[in-house]
Amino acid sequence: xxxxxxxxxxxxxxxxxxxxxxxxxxxxxxxxxxxxxxxxxxxxxxxxxxxxxxxxxxxxxxxxxxxxxxxxxxxxxxxxxxxxxxxxxxxxxxxxxxxxxxxxxxxxxxxxxxxxxxxxxxxxxxxxxxxxxxxxxxxxxxxxxxxxxxxxxxxxxxxxxxxxxxxxxxxxxxxxxxxxxxxxxxxxxxxxxxxxxxxxxxxxxxxxxxxxxxxxxxxxxxxxxxxxxxxxxxxxxxxxxxxxxxxxxxxxxxxxxxxxxxxxxxxxxxxxxxxxxxxxxxxxxxxxxxxxxxxxxxxxxxxxxxxxxxxxxxxxxxxxxxxxxxxxxxxxxxxxxxxxxxxxxxxxx
Numbered sequence: 001x002x003x004x005x006x007x008x009x010x011x012x013x014x015x016x017x018x019x020x021x022x023x024x025x026x027x028x029x030x031x032x033x034x035x036x037x038x039x040x041x042x043x044x045x046x047x048x049x050x051x052x053x054x055x056x057x058x059x060x061x062x063x064x065x066x067x068x069x070x071x072x073x074x075x076x077x078x079x080x081x082x083x084x085x086x087x088x089x090x091x092x093x094x095x096x097x098x099x100x101x102x103x104x105x106x107x108x109x110x111x112x113x114x115x116x117x118x119x120x121x122x123x124x125x126x127x128x129x130x131x132x133x134x135x136x137x138x139x140x141x142x143x144x145x146x147x148x149x150x151x152x153x154x155x156x157x158x159x160x161x162x163x164x165x166x167x168x169x170x171x172x173x174x175x176x177x178x179x180x181x182x183x184x185x186x187x188x189x190x191x192x193x194x195x196x197x198x199x200x201x202x203x204x205x206x207x208x209x210x211x212x213x214x215x216x217x218x219x220x221x222x223x224x225x226x227x228x229x230x231x232x233x234x235x236x237x238x239x240x241x242x243x244x245x246x247x248x249x250x251x252x253x254x255x256x257x258x259x260x261x262x263x264x265x266x267x268x269x270x271x272x273x274x275x276x277x278x279x280x281x282x283x284x285x286x287x288x289x290x291x292x293x294x295x296x297x298x299x300x301x302x303x304x305x306x307x308x309x310x311x312x313x314x315x316x317x318x319x320x321x322x323x324x325x326x327x328x329x330x331x332x333x334x335x336x337x338x339x340x341x342x343x344x345x346x347x348x349x
Contacts, residue, residue: 049278049279049282052275052278052279053287053288053290053291056272056276056279056291057291057294057295057298058298059267059268059271059275060268060272060291060295060298060349061294061295061296061297061298061299061301061302062268062299063264063268063299063349064131064136064137064139064140064143064299064302064303064349065136065299065303065306065307066260066261066264066268067079067127067128067131067139067260067264067349068131068135068139068303068307069256069257069260070083070128070257070264071128071257072254072257073250073252073254073256073258074250074258074261075243075246075247076125076129076131076132077128077239077242077243077247078243078247078250078261079128079261079264080121080124080125080128080239081236081240081243082264082265083124083261083264083265083269084120084121084124084232084236084239084269085236085265086261086262086264086265086266086270087232087265087266087268087269087270087273088229088232088233088270089265089266089270090266090269090270090274091225091229091232091270091273091274092229092233094225094229094270094274095225095226095229100223100225100229101226102229102230103220103222103226103227103230104222108217108220108222108227109234111212112217112227112230112231112234113238114212114216115209115212115213115216115217115231116231116232116234117235117238118205118206118208118209118212119205119209119210119213119235120231120235121235121238121239121242122202122205123202123203123205123206124202124349125239126199126202127139127143127199127202127349129195129198130142130195130196130198130199130202131195131199133192133194133195134191134195134199135303135307135309135310136299136302136303136307136309137299137300137304137309137311138181138196138315139199139299139349140295140296140298140299140300140303140349141181141300141315141319142200142202142203143199143202143203143295143296143299143349144203144292144293144295144296144319144322144323144326145174145178145204145322146203146204146207146292147207147292147326147329147330148170148171148175148322148325148326148329149206149208150206150207150211150329151170151171151329151330152171153207153211154207157211157215166328167328167329169328170324170325170326170327170329171328171329172325173324173325174321174322174325174328174329175325176321176325177318177321177322177323177324177325178318178322179318180314180317180318181314181319182196182318183312183314202349224277225274228273232269232270232273268349276291279291289330292326293326296319296322296323297319299349300315
């Protein structure tokens with residue numbers, strides 16, 4: 001997720017800053033990007049946007065597996081702190097390479113502090129705690145509900161978003177998908193309600209953060225990278241204050257969980273934010289945010305094949321129904337109005 005852009009997470013999220021999700025800074029530039037955007041982090045390498053899109057889907061899809069492995073060796077707050085530490089380090093290097101400066105102004109930093117909590121510190125921690133008791137596959141599917149939450153909230157908080165029959169139908173379909181995943185007809189038996197509630201709350205936190213950022217930081221003159229880097233740094237400070245209060249220093253650093261936390265931060269947070277912004281800036285938010293719909297599929301495949309998690313029929317069926325509903329809530333009847341669409345942020349796990 002981060003400071004500024006699109007929805008879905010899934011597992012990442014910016015001030016109009018992009019995904020998260022989920023994985024979210026400042027809106028992407030309105031001018032069209034060249035056919036291939038230059039992405040560099042220690043050198044200049046050109047990648048077609050389709051390659052970066054696929055990489056983003058894989059990285060965020062595997063984030064839920066990495067969280068699960070990380071919590072096998074460290075406390076959830078420690079996993080989140082490590083994730084933010086390595087993610088912030090990647091963005092710090094990118095800012096140094098591009099000679100970006102941190103945002104200025106007390107007001108901007110206050111809003112970024114709130115955005116850091118809603119888009120990074122809170123959802124990252126909730127997902128980590130949730131995966132103590134629920135499978136990574138279920139966490140990834142819960143993350144896919146972010147667009148549904150986002151539609152409900154936008155109708156209340158954003159006057160320009162008006163309900164349509166198609167979007168309301170999408171919300172209803174998505175809700176049926178959630179009930180299918182949770183096995184409502186069998187009384188939610190065998191389901192850890194606390195862990196599932198945490199994962200759903202994490203997914204709700206992303207659209208709350210996106211709306212907050214859109215209302216407070218959308219007009220910022222600072223660059224996306226600058227805002228996102230500052231946001232992650234503030235989230236890191238928040239975890240640095242909270243983690244010592246609820247955890248003790250690890251007595252060991254097992255290789256598997258430690259490597260998972262490193263990859264989760266460096267790739268799943270830092271690199272993913274850079275990839276997402278580049279894709280959205282190049283091909284637009286509509287195409288860029290389609291990554292949301294691949295995340296639960298990859299998360300489910302990773303959890304089942306690599307972690308041996310069980311999968312009953314209602315989980316993939318419900319996930320497909322959720323994604324269909326989410327797609328309807330993001331659609332617009334009647335085609336384009338001719339205006340360039342605003343960037344929306346993707347949910348980060």
